[in-house]
Amino acid sequence: xPKFAAEPYDVEGTHSFFHSRKGFQxxxxxxxxxxxxxxxxxxxxxxxxxxxxxxxxxxxELEVPTSAGRWxxxxxxxxxxxxFSALLTDYPWLLAPRE
Numbered sequence: 001x002p003k004f005a006a007e008p009y010d011v012e013g014t015h016s017f018f019h020s021r022k023g024f025q026x027x028x029x030x031x032x033x034x035x036x037x038x039x040x041x042x043x044x045x046x047x048x049x050x051x052x053x054x055x056x057x058x059x060x061e062l063e064v065p066t067s068a069g070r071w072x073x074x075x076x077x078x079x080x081x082x083x084f085s086a087l088l089t090d091y092p093w094l095l096a097p098r099e
Contacts, residue, residue: 004054006031010080014038017084018095026097036060036080040097050094052083062087064094 014029014036026040027049034054039046051071052060062076062083076086087094 003034004057005033006036006052006054010036010054013080014084017081021088024095027095047098049098050087050091052080062091 008031011029011031014027018024018027018038027038028040030037030039030046035051036054037051038049040049041047048065050065051063053063054060055077058079059077060080060083062074063071064074066072074091076083078086
């Protein structure tokens with residue numbers, strides 16, 4: 001199965017979604033291959049909050065970092081905006097500022 005890359009407009013849409021909501025201006029997105037990773041903190045020592053893996057043209061899977069430094073699938077598969085809405089309501093701790 002071919003891999004679908006995260007696009008520049010996915011990064012822009014992620015910034016727009018979170019920066020238009022109060023309390024989420026600390027989040028920013030990076031893309032690499034099929035991943036769209038949302039981080040905060042300094043550029044050179046960023047803190048991972050979550051990442052989305054693009055599995056089809058429109059479907060993404062939510063993954064969260066573990067304490068061991070690996071990524072674990074949550075079991076949520078939807079379009080990007082539906083996952084962001086679920087993060088706001090069901091997984092708010094993934095969006096909280098960290099030090």
